[in-house]
Amino acid sequence: MRPCSIDDCTTPAQPRHAFCEKHSTRIRRWGDPDFTQWTVADDMDVQLLIEQQRVPEGATRLERRLIAVGLSERGMSAARVAEVVAVDPRTVHRWRAKTRQTAA
Ligand SMILES: [Zn+2]
Structure with a gap:
């Protein structure tokens, strides 16, 4: 294939x-x-999806990251976030670390 x-x-x-x-x-x-997947995120969608703790099939990489960070901020474990967002737990840890750096 x-x-x-x-x-x-x-x-x-x-x-x-x-x-x-x-x-x-x-x-x-x-x-x-040809859209750049990192630059597209619908903020309304992201907030709603954090509430619902789910990620739709067509979510962009940026949306996944924003949802992952949002769920992390609500105290969800990295392993659980990784499951919801459908990425590797290491990716969740990396996103969290980057977000902390950016905020500091
Ligand atoms: Zn593909």
């Missing part, structure tokens, strides 16, 4: 598509296959 066309995405592309399901969703949502 071909990998997704998005850089550093290791998910296989959907049959007859250039992108994985997640990225296809993003392209549908924003209508832009």
Whole structure:
């Protein structure tokens, strides 16, 4: 199977598509296959998703990070945050550390 066309995405592309399901969703949502995933975040969405403790399929990397940090600030463990946001726990630790650096 071909990998997704998005850089550093290791998910296989959907049959007859250039992108994985997640990225296809993003392209549908924003209508832009070239958008920079780090720069797109809907603040209303993020606050709501932190409340609901969930991350939708089409969430951008930045949205995931903001949700992860928001959940961490509410006292959720890194392991649990990683599960909700669907990233490696080490990524959660890195995001937390970066956020602390930025805030300091
Ligand atoms: Zn992808």
